[in-house]
Amino acid sequence: MLIAVTSRDGREINQHFGHAERFLIYEVDGGDARLVDERKIERYCTGESDHSQRAHILSSIAGALVGCRALVCAQIGPGPLMELERLGLEAFTADGPIKATLVELAKVL
Template sequence: MLIAVASKDGKEINQHFGHAERFLIYELDAGEVKLVDEKTVERYCSYDPDHPTRSHVLRAIIDALAGCRAVVCAQIGQTPQQELERHGLDAFVAGGPIKTTLAELAKIL
Protein backbone atom coordinates (compact mmCIF):
# COMPACT_ATOMS: atom_id res chain seq x y z
CA MET A 1 0.00 0.00 0.00
CA LEU A 2 1.24 3.50 -0.83
CA ILE A 3 1.04 6.42 1.62
CA ALA A 4 1.83 10.06 0.81
CA VAL A 5 3.57 12.10 3.51
CA ALA A 6 3.99 15.86 3.88
CA SER A 7 7.42 16.50 5.39
CA LYS A 8 9.79 19.45 5.39
CA ASP A 9 12.89 17.37 6.14
CA GLY A 10 12.12 13.84 4.97
CA LYS A 11 12.45 12.49 8.51
CA GLU A 12 9.43 13.79 10.42
CA ILE A 13 5.77 14.31 9.56
CA ASN A 14 5.89 18.05 10.11
CA GLN A 15 4.18 19.90 7.28
CA HIS A 16 0.69 21.25 6.70
CA PHE A 17 -1.03 19.70 3.66
CA GLY A 18 -1.61 23.10 2.07
CA HIS A 19 2.01 24.19 2.47
CA ALA A 20 3.53 21.07 0.91
CA GLU A 21 5.34 21.48 -2.39
CA ARG A 22 6.18 17.78 -2.44
CA PHE A 23 4.82 14.56 -1.03
CA LEU A 24 7.05 11.64 -0.17
CA ILE A 25 5.51 8.35 -1.26
CA TYR A 26 6.14 5.37 0.99
CA GLU A 27 5.30 1.75 0.38
CA LEU A 28 4.08 -0.23 3.37
CA ASP A 29 4.45 -3.95 2.92
CA ALA A 30 4.54 -6.66 5.62
CA GLY A 31 5.73 -4.25 8.30
CA GLU A 32 8.37 -2.62 6.10
CA VAL A 33 8.24 1.10 5.31
CA LYS A 34 10.21 2.14 2.23
CA LEU A 35 10.45 5.47 0.38
CA VAL A 36 9.62 4.76 -3.27
CA ASP A 37 8.81 8.11 -4.89
CA GLU A 38 8.45 11.85 -4.48
CA LYS A 39 5.71 13.93 -6.10
CA THR A 40 6.27 17.64 -6.63
CA VAL A 41 3.08 19.72 -6.48
CA GLU A 42 1.97 23.35 -6.42
CA ARG A 43 1.21 24.65 -2.92
CA TYR A 44 -2.50 24.50 -2.22
CA CYS A 45 -2.40 27.36 0.32
CA SER A 46 -1.35 30.33 -1.76
CA TYR A 47 -3.30 33.39 -2.78
CA ASP A 48 -4.72 33.58 -6.31
CA PRO A 49 -7.34 36.31 -6.85
CA ASP A 50 -8.52 34.63 -10.08
CA HIS A 51 -9.04 31.25 -8.38
CA PRO A 52 -9.78 31.85 -4.69
CA THR A 53 -10.92 28.27 -3.97
CA ARG A 54 -7.81 26.79 -5.61
CA SER A 55 -9.85 23.76 -6.68
CA HIS A 56 -7.68 23.26 -9.78
CA VAL A 57 -4.57 23.00 -7.57
CA LEU A 58 -6.27 20.57 -5.20
CA ARG A 59 -7.35 18.43 -8.16
CA ALA A 60 -3.76 18.40 -9.49
CA ILE A 61 -2.49 17.25 -6.08
CA ILE A 62 -5.07 14.48 -5.98
CA ASP A 63 -4.03 13.40 -9.48
CA ALA A 64 -0.35 13.41 -8.44
CA LEU A 65 -1.16 11.14 -5.50
CA ALA A 66 -3.11 8.62 -7.61
CA GLY A 67 -2.49 5.11 -6.36
CA CYS A 68 -1.96 6.19 -2.75
CA ARG A 69 -4.23 4.82 -0.03
CA ALA A 70 -3.80 7.80 2.32
CA VAL A 71 -2.12 11.12 2.99
CA VAL A 72 -0.42 11.87 6.31
CA CYS A 73 0.38 15.46 7.29
CA ALA A 74 0.79 17.67 10.35
CA GLN A 75 -2.44 19.59 9.60
CA ILE A 76 -5.10 19.73 6.92
CA GLY A 77 -8.12 21.93 6.39
CA GLN A 78 -11.66 20.62 6.17
CA THR A 79 -12.12 21.33 2.44
CA PRO A 80 -9.01 19.50 1.20
CA GLN A 81 -9.65 16.63 3.61
CA GLN A 82 -13.18 16.17 2.32
CA GLU A 83 -12.02 16.36 -1.29
CA LEU A 84 -9.26 13.79 -0.70
CA GLU A 85 -11.76 11.45 0.93
CA ARG A 86 -14.22 11.98 -1.92
CA HIS A 87 -11.49 10.65 -4.23
CA GLY A 88 -10.72 7.63 -2.05
CA LEU A 89 -7.73 9.00 -0.13
CA ASP A 90 -7.89 8.90 3.65
CA ALA A 91 -6.31 11.91 5.36
CA PHE A 92 -4.54 11.49 8.69
CA VAL A 93 -3.10 14.18 10.93
CA ALA A 94 -0.01 12.98 12.76
CA GLY A 95 3.48 13.98 13.78
CA GLY A 96 6.72 12.25 14.61
CA PRO A 97 9.20 10.10 12.73
CA ILE A 98 7.85 9.05 9.34
CA LYS A 99 8.75 5.37 9.39
CA THR A 100 7.59 4.78 12.98
CA THR A 101 4.31 6.60 12.43
CA LEU A 102 3.57 4.82 9.15
CA ALA A 103 4.31 1.42 10.67
CA GLU A 104 1.70 2.17 13.35
CA LEU A 105 -0.75 3.51 10.79
CA ALA A 106 -0.40 0.35 8.70
CA LYS A 107 -1.89 -1.61 11.61
CA ILE A 108 -5.22 0.17 11.24
CA LEU A 109 -5.45 0.42 7.46
Protein backbone atom coordinates in the same frame (compact mmCIF):
# COMPACT_ATOMS: atom_id res chain seq x y z
CA MET B 1 0.68 -0.29 0.16
CA LEU B 2 1.72 3.20 -0.84
CA ILE B 3 1.26 6.07 1.63
CA ALA B 4 2.08 9.71 0.88
CA VAL B 5 3.60 11.97 3.54
CA THR B 6 4.22 15.70 3.89
CA SER B 7 7.54 16.52 5.53
CA ARG B 8 9.87 19.50 5.62
CA ASP B 9 12.94 17.43 6.51
CA GLY B 10 12.28 13.92 5.15
CA ARG B 11 12.46 12.36 8.62
CA GLU B 12 9.39 13.62 10.50
CA ILE B 13 5.75 14.18 9.58
CA ASN B 14 5.89 17.91 10.26
CA GLN B 15 4.30 19.82 7.40
CA HIS B 16 0.83 21.22 6.85
CA PHE B 17 -0.92 19.86 3.76
CA GLY B 18 -1.41 23.33 2.31
CA HIS B 19 2.29 24.19 2.56
CA ALA B 20 3.57 21.05 0.86
CA GLU B 21 5.30 21.32 -2.51
CA ARG B 22 6.03 17.60 -2.67
CA PHE B 23 4.81 14.30 -1.32
CA LEU B 24 7.18 11.61 -0.15
CA ILE B 25 5.76 8.24 -1.20
CA TYR B 26 6.48 5.26 1.01
CA GLU B 27 5.88 1.58 0.37
CA VAL B 28 4.69 0.11 3.65
CA ASP B 29 4.86 -3.67 3.95
CA GLY B 30 4.67 -5.54 7.23
CA GLY B 31 6.96 -3.84 9.71
CA ASP B 32 8.88 -1.78 7.17
CA ALA B 33 8.38 1.52 5.36
CA ARG B 34 10.74 2.61 2.60
CA LEU B 35 10.82 5.73 0.47
CA VAL B 36 10.06 4.86 -3.17
CA ASP B 37 9.13 8.16 -4.83
CA GLU B 38 8.87 11.91 -4.48
CA ARG B 39 6.05 13.70 -6.30
CA LYS B 40 6.14 17.44 -6.75
CA ILE B 41 2.88 19.39 -6.52
CA GLU B 42 1.63 22.95 -6.66
CA ARG B 43 1.30 24.39 -3.18
CA TYR B 44 -2.37 24.62 -2.11
CA CYS B 45 -2.06 27.55 0.32
CA THR B 46 -0.96 30.77 -1.30
CA GLY B 47 -1.83 33.23 1.44
CA GLU B 48 -5.12 34.14 -0.22
CA SER B 49 -8.09 34.30 2.11
CA ASP B 50 -10.40 32.44 -0.29
CA HIS B 51 -9.25 28.92 -1.07
CA SER B 52 -12.57 28.01 -2.68
CA GLN B 53 -11.18 29.04 -6.06
CA ARG B 54 -8.38 26.46 -5.71
CA ALA B 55 -10.43 23.30 -6.30
CA HIS B 56 -8.50 22.70 -9.52
CA ILE B 57 -5.30 22.52 -7.44
CA LEU B 58 -6.87 19.83 -5.24
CA SER B 59 -7.75 17.81 -8.33
CA SER B 60 -4.16 18.11 -9.49
CA ILE B 61 -2.90 17.06 -6.06
CA ALA B 62 -5.25 14.08 -6.08
CA GLY B 63 -3.76 13.13 -9.43
CA ALA B 64 -0.30 13.16 -7.90
CA LEU B 65 -1.55 10.75 -5.25
CA VAL B 66 -2.88 8.13 -7.66
CA GLY B 67 -1.92 4.69 -6.39
CA CYS B 68 -1.58 5.82 -2.78
CA ARG B 69 -3.82 4.30 -0.12
CA ALA B 70 -3.58 7.34 2.16
CA LEU B 71 -2.00 10.72 2.82
CA VAL B 72 -0.46 11.64 6.18
CA CYS B 73 0.29 15.26 7.09
CA ALA B 74 0.75 17.34 10.22
CA GLN B 75 -2.43 19.36 9.58
CA ILE B 76 -5.10 19.72 6.93
CA GLY B 77 -8.03 22.10 6.74
CA PRO B 78 -11.61 20.85 6.55
CA GLY B 79 -12.10 22.00 2.95
CA PRO B 80 -9.16 20.12 1.46
CA LEU B 81 -9.89 17.12 3.67
CA MET B 82 -13.48 16.86 2.42
CA GLU B 83 -12.43 17.35 -1.20
CA LEU B 84 -9.70 14.70 -1.01
CA GLU B 85 -12.17 12.27 0.57
CA ARG B 86 -14.67 13.07 -2.18
CA LEU B 87 -11.94 12.19 -4.67
CA GLY B 88 -11.40 8.85 -2.91
CA LEU B 89 -8.31 9.58 -0.81
CA GLU B 90 -8.06 9.05 2.92
CA ALA B 91 -6.12 11.73 4.77
CA PHE B 92 -4.76 11.45 8.30
CA THR B 93 -3.04 13.90 10.61
CA ALA B 94 -0.07 12.78 12.65
CA ASP B 95 3.34 13.90 13.77
CA GLY B 96 6.53 12.09 14.58
CA PRO B 97 8.99 9.87 12.73
CA ILE B 98 7.76 8.93 9.28
CA LYS B 99 8.64 5.25 9.17
CA ALA B 100 7.36 4.31 12.63
CA THR B 101 4.15 6.29 12.12
CA LEU B 102 3.44 4.69 8.75
CA VAL B 103 4.06 1.17 10.04
CA GLU B 104 1.53 1.78 12.82
CA LEU B 105 -1.00 3.37 10.46
CA ALA B 106 -0.73 0.47 8.03
CA LYS B 107 -1.93 -1.87 10.79
CA VAL B 108 -5.37 -0.22 10.75
CA LEU B 109 -5.75 0.41 7.01
